Amino acid sequence: MSVSDLPILSLIVFTPLVGVLVMLFVPGTAHRAIRWVALVASLATLALSLVLLGYDPAGAEFQFREDLEWIPAFGMGYRLGVDGLSVVLVLLTTVLSVVAILYSWHPIQARVKEYYATMLLLMVGMLGVFVSLDLFLFYVFWEISLIPMYLVIGIWGGPRRIYATVKFVIYTLVGSLLMLVAILAVAIAHGNDTGTFTFAYEALRGHPFADGLQALAFVAFFLAFAIKVPMWPLHTWLPDAHVEAPTAGSIILAGVLLKLGGYGFLRFSLPLLPDAAVEFAPIVIALSIVAIIYGALVSMVQPDLKKLIAYSSVSHMGFVMLGAFVFNEQGLQGSVFQMVSHGITTGALFLLVGVIYERTHDRMIAHMGGLNARLPRYAGIFGLFTFASIGLPGLSGFVGEFLVVLGAFRYNGWVAAAAMVVVILSAVYMLWMFQRVFFTVPSDWMRRWWPSLTDMSRLEWISLAPLIFLTVALGVYPAPVLELIAEPVQRIIEGVTDSTGLASLGLPW
Amino acid sequence: MTDPLNDLFTLLPELILTATALVVMTVDLFLPRRAKWILTPLAIFGMALTGIGCVLVWGVNDTVFAGFYVVDDLSVFLKGATLVIGILAALFAPSYLVSRRLPLGEFNTILMFSLIGMFVLASSSDLITMFLGLELMVMPAYLLTGYHKTDRFSNEGGLKYFLLGSFASAILLFGISWTYGLTGTTRVAEIGAGLAGGPAGLVAIAMLTVGATFKVAAVPFHYWTPDAYQGAPTPLTGFLSVGPKLGAFALLVRLFVEGLGGDVRADWLAVMAVLAVLTMTGGNIVALAQVNVKRMLAYSSIAHTGYILAALAAYAAAPSPAVQQRSVEAVLFYLLGYGVMNIAAFAVVGMLQRDPRRYGGLASFAGLAGRAPWLAAAMAVLLLSLTGIPPTVGFFAKLYVLLATVDAGLAWLAVVVALNAALAAFYYLRVIVYMYMRDAEDEPAPIDRHPFATTALAISVAGVLALGIFVEPVLDFLQASAGSLF
Numbered sequence: 001m002s003v004s005d006l007p008i009l010s011l012i013v014f015t016p017l018v019g020v021l022v023m024l025f026v027p028g029t030a031h032r033a034i035r036w037v038a039l040v041a042s043l044a045t046l047a048l049s050l051v052l053l054g055y056d057p058a059g060a061e062f063q064f065r066e067d068l069e070w071i072p073a074f075g076m077g078y079r080l081g082v083d084g085l086s087v088v089l090v091l092l093t094t095v096l097s098v099v100a101i102l103y104s105w106h107p108i109q110a111r112v113k114e115y116y117a118t119m120l121l122l123m124v125g126m127l128g129v130f131v132s133l134d135l136f137l138f139y140v141f142w143e144i145s146l147i148p149m150y151l152v153i154g155i156w157g158g159p160r161r162i163y164a165t166v167k168f169v170i171y172t173l174v175g176s177l178l179m180l181v182a183i184l185a186v187a188i189a190h191g192n193d194t195g196t197f198t199f200a201y202e203a204l205r206g207h208p209f210a211d212g213l214q215a216l217a218f219v220a221f222f223l224a225f226a227i228k229v230p231m232w233p234l235h236t237w238l239p240d241a242h243v244e245a246p247t248a249g250s251i252i253l254a255g256v257l258l259k260l261g262g263y264g265f266l267r268f269s270l271p272l273l274p275d276a277a278v279e280f281a282p283i284v285i286a287l288s289i290v291a292i293i294y295g296a297l298v299s300m301v302q303p304d305l306k307k308l309i310a311y312s313s314v315s316h317m318g319f320v321m322l323g324a325f326v327f328n329e330q331g332l333q334g335s336v337f338q339m340v341s342h343g344i345t346t347g348a349l350f351l352l353v354g355v356i357y358e359r360t361h362d363r364m365i366a367h368m369g370g371l372n373a374r375l376p377r378y379a380g381i382f383g384l385f386t387f388a389s390i391g392l393p394g395l396s397g398f399v400g401e402f403l404v405v406l407g408a409f410r411y412n413g414w415v416a417a418a419a420m421v422v423v424i425l426s427a428v429y430m431l432w433m434f435q436r437v438f439f440t441v442p443s444d445w446m447r448r449w450w451p452s453l454t455d456m457s458r459l460e461w462i463s464l465a466p467l468i469f470l471t472v473a474l475g476v477y478p479a480p481v482l483e484l485i486a487e488p489v490q491r492i493i494e495g496v497t498d499s500t501g502l503a504s505l506g507l508p509w
Numbered sequence: 510m511t512d513p514l515n516d517l518f519t520l521l522p523e524l525i526l527t528a529t530a531l532v533v534m535t536v537d538l539f540l541p542r543r544a545k546w547i548l549t550p551l552a553i554f555g556m557a558l559t560g561i562g563c564v565l566v567w568g569v570n571d572t573v574f575a576g577f578y579v580v581d582d583l584s585v586f587l588k589g590a591t592l593v594i595g596i597l598a599a600l601f602a603p604s605y606l607v608s609r610r611l612p613l614g615e616f617n618t619i620l621m622f623s624l625i626g627m628f629v630l631a632s633s634s635d636l637i638t639m640f641l642g643l644e645l646m647v648m649p650a651y652l653l654t655g656y657h658k659t660d661r662f663s664n665e666g667g668l669k670y671f672l673l674g675s676f677a678s679a680i681l682l683f684g685i686s687w688t689y690g691l692t693g694t695t696r697v698a699e700i701g702a703g704l705a706g707g708p709a710g711l712v713a714i715a716m717l718t719v720g721a722t723f724k725v726a727a728v729p730f731h732y733w734t735p736d737a738y739q740g741a742p743t744p745l746t747g748f749l750s751v752g753p754k755l756g757a758f759a760l761l762v763r764l765f766v767e768g769l770g771g772d773v774r775a776d777w778l779a780v781m782a783v784l785a786v787l788t789m790t791g792g793n794i795v796a797l798a799q800v801n802v803k804r805m806l807a808y809s810s811i812a813h814t815g816y817i818l819a820a821l822a823a824y825a826a827a828p829s830p831a832v833q834q835r836s837v838e839a840v841l842f843y844l845l846g847y848g849v850m851n852i853a854a855f856a857v858v859g860m861l862q863r864d865p866r867r868y869g870g871l872a873s874f875a876g877l878a879g880r881a882p883w884l885a886a887a888m889a890v891l892l893l894s895l896t897g898i899p900p901t902v903g904f905f906a907k908l909y910v911l912l913a914t915v916d917a918g919l920a921w922l923a924v925v926v927a928l929n930a931a932l933a934a935f936y937y938l939r940v941i942v943y944m945y946m947r948d949a950e951d952e953p954a955p956i957d958r959h960p961f962a963t964t965a966l967a968i969s970v971a972g973v974l975a976l977g978i979f980v981e982p983v984l985d986f987l988q989a990s991a992g993s994l995f
Contacts, residue, residue, distance in 0.1 A: 073984050074912070114878075140899040147898060150938070154946045162942055166935070173934050177897075177927035180908070184915045184923070216920070 016120035038116035075198035084484035100248035122148035157244040164244035175224035182220035218276035228261030232291035242310035247354030255347035291318030296425035323404035331407020338400030370442035395475035522562035529555025530621035537614025579634035586990035587631035598748035601856040604959030623649035627756035666740020673733035681720025724757035728791035738807035747855030778825035789815025803869035823917035839909040846902035853969035876949030902976035
């Protein structure tokens with residue numbers, strides 16, 4: 001049996017589950033052993049996911065396929081496969097999972113076994129979402145990814161964790177249940193039209209659904225994905241969830257879970273419901289612009305580091321949405337690239353906030369100050385990711401934002417101009433924050449901690465290393481990612497323009 | 510068809526169950542107190558034998574006893590589901606009852622008589638048989654509610670259940686007599702044609718609807734439920750919330766699908782859809798406000814009734830026989846899945862009531878994950894299943910209902926179901942919050958770890974997960990069962 005015969009995607013998705021099963025046989029007090037099991041499981045998943053780099057952009061659209069019957073009576077199958085878009089996001093997930101698990105080594109000391117089991121289950125759900133080629137299977141994984149995050153925030157979170165986690169779950173669940181109805185409606189409509197009732201993605205894609213159904217289904221999908229992204233005005237769960245989540249939870253939440261929403265739009269909303277997508281595009285674009293500007297403005301006034309980064313995510317994810325709905329190559333490529341870049345930089349920023357929080361048990365910007373003198377290495381690395389987040393050329397953040405703005409310009413100059421303003425605003429809030437934390441005079445409060453402040457530990461360096469490498473590498477040489485996503489992006493655009501018969505979707509003025 | 514021996518053979522499950530009930534009652538008289546526990550395995554053995562009887566009559570599909578009784582695959586499926594619930598009830602109850610000095614022999618006997626009533630309901634093809642089955646099912650249920658005779662809540666619940674239940678029976682009976690007056694027949698299959706059109710027919714249908722939905726505790730006929738459920742000994746509440754409900758839905762399916770399934774469907778579609786919306790929303794909203802888990806589960810069982818009613822409404826709206834059949838399948842699957850998960854969830858509440866001063870408040874669950882990780886995990890799975898999160902049977906049950914409603918063109922109803930499921934998440938997850946995210950009380954509730962109950966809990970949880978992932982085998986049975994109506 002050669003390597004290519006192995007069900008590689010199933011292995012990737014379920015290796016973390018094996019880790020959970022192994023963990024069941026490790027006594028709960030053996031914290032070290034449990035951490036190693038989790039680390040090995042996540043590293044094995046990462047190693048397996050590297051096989052996906054063998055994806056051939058010139059080959060079939062979906063590769064590494066697996067096709068098994070699950071519930072044939074309902075047309076549900078265990079259908080897995082990846083295209084470039086999935087490959088990129090799977091790799092993002094596996095890398096960030098390893099980072100999160102590594103980083104949790106010291107901070108998590110309570111209920112260690114449950115914690116790592118939950119993190120691994122979360123991996124199963126997220127990876128499953130990215131590789132499912134069956135709408136029903138996709139939904140199942142989507143829901144599976146919800147509960148572990150609920151527990152991570154609720155058990156290992158901050159003081160208001162229960163409020164935050166319940167809000168997170170209820171928001172997400174409302175959206176996803178409506179999406180389930182939409183999935184069923186789409187599958188049933190396809191079944192009634194063609195006589196074969198199936199949830200297979202490729203069968204449903206390209207089917208000309210009636211306009212009314214498309215509109216309703218689009219709204220339902222939109223709610224589910226927009227809550228996850230999150231889009232203004234459905235974003236209010238995000239700051240609460242981030243503030244209360246433990247650091248590793250924030251890394252995964254910002255790094256991967258938000259991407260589930262963006263992925264949902266690109267994989268399902270646009271290809272399945274192209275007419276409705278075009279119909280609704282102006283509204284979505286308007287909301288994205290609001291999100292971009294609103295997120296940036298609100299970030300400026302946040303007193304709490306974590307909340308600031310959370311709101312900046314709203315702004316950054318607005319770029320993802322804007323890029324997705326201008327329906328041109330630059331916009332969509334930028335959208336995907338922005339997802340990857342945001343995952344890396346925001347994940348790293350949350351980790352860095354965790355570093356200072358571990359030492360001082362505080363995240364208030366007003367309590368900081370002058371840290372550069374005491375923690376020069378920490379300041380340097382924080383600076384790197386600050387610039388990456390602003391979108392400085394040479395770092396990953398630049399590529400995504402630039403492409404999105406370029407795409408937006410082709411769609412409409414004013415939209416692009418509005419988005420551009422934020423590049424300035426983001427420099428304002430990020431640099432101002434950086435200045436208040438690392439320069440100026442240390443606050444009295446911070447002076448109390450002064451003697452006990454230590455610079456980055458080895459473990460923290462190790463957890464950050466992959467993110468540092470990726471943010472620089474992708475900033476300097478984004479081609480590998482862009483090559484992987486070129487083909488899927490082209491398909492999405494063709495799907496939309498073929499169906500609507502529009503060559504160019506720009507507004508008339 | 511008139512061969513008496515053949516007729517008796519088709520009654521095999523009922524006969525075995527009756528015999529078991531009588532044997533248990535008799536053996537109980539001669540057993541010393543310390544050996545009473547044997548009654549439980551004995552009853553379960555009898556129910557297992559009954560199960561074999563069910564297997565034997567699967568596929569018979571015959572109307573017997575001059576048309577009063579029908580043994581089709583639908584009835585056999587319902588009987589099988591009844592037995593599953595019965596066996597779980599028999600396993601969950603003993604330790605709770607014994608610790609409160611309540612007799613075990615009577616419990617098992619009463620339980621099995623109630624099951625026989627459900628069997629009769631499932632097989633009734635005549636309004637008379639139907640009424641007999643119904644009474645045979647609910648009379649023991651009244652007794653079980655008031656089973657804790659020294660507890661005033663139990664007494665109160667039993668009395669309320671009895672009074673309101675009798676009231677509902679009277680209305681149903683009135684509807685039956687009205688129907689007979691209009692159509693001149695009590696055969697379920699023949700009443701539909703006679704009731705079509707005309708205000709008199711509508712009155713009959715209205716009476717039948719009110720009587721029957723009273724029994725499933727649909728809003729606004731649900732007022733007896735919370736008190737009856739909270740008063741009854743907790744494991745028995747688990748049975749009461751699923752057993753008689755299964756029987757009552759068997760009645761609804763027989764009456765509305767088989768009897769009023771023709772052109773009359775249009776007359777009750779709107780009523781059923783409105784009842785479904787009221788029931789799920791009402792149940793959920795009141796459940797939100799509960800701080801007692803037992804009472805919360807009682808109200809949430811009303812909400813689940815609403816989901817099942819939605820499937821029934823889908824049947825009424827269905828454009829084609831295939832969609833109609835799928836709706837009936839949804840009803841059946843939901844009954845089975847809901848039965849297993851709800852009875853087990855009540856049992857966990859009961860296990861935390863080892864100290865009789867505890868009434869199943871949320872506080873009993875505080876920090877349970879730290880004290881009893883497996884019990885907490887089991888309860889978490891059950892609650893997630895009740896919420897409808899994959900991969901559990903509860904998810905599949907909801908999916909089935911959504912599929913049926915969307916397929917029948919009632920997308921708005923599907924949206925209401927979906928929103929309600931999200932609403933329900935709020936109070937189900939609250940229990941998980943207490944178990945996993947709060948610290949234990951100073952004097953945590955002692956936990957009952959009787960082997961019977963633990964075994965039954967493990968089986969239920971395994972079933973909830975297995976049916977959530979490998980649902981295929983059950984679907985074949987479902988399709989055959991629902992198919993026997995069409």
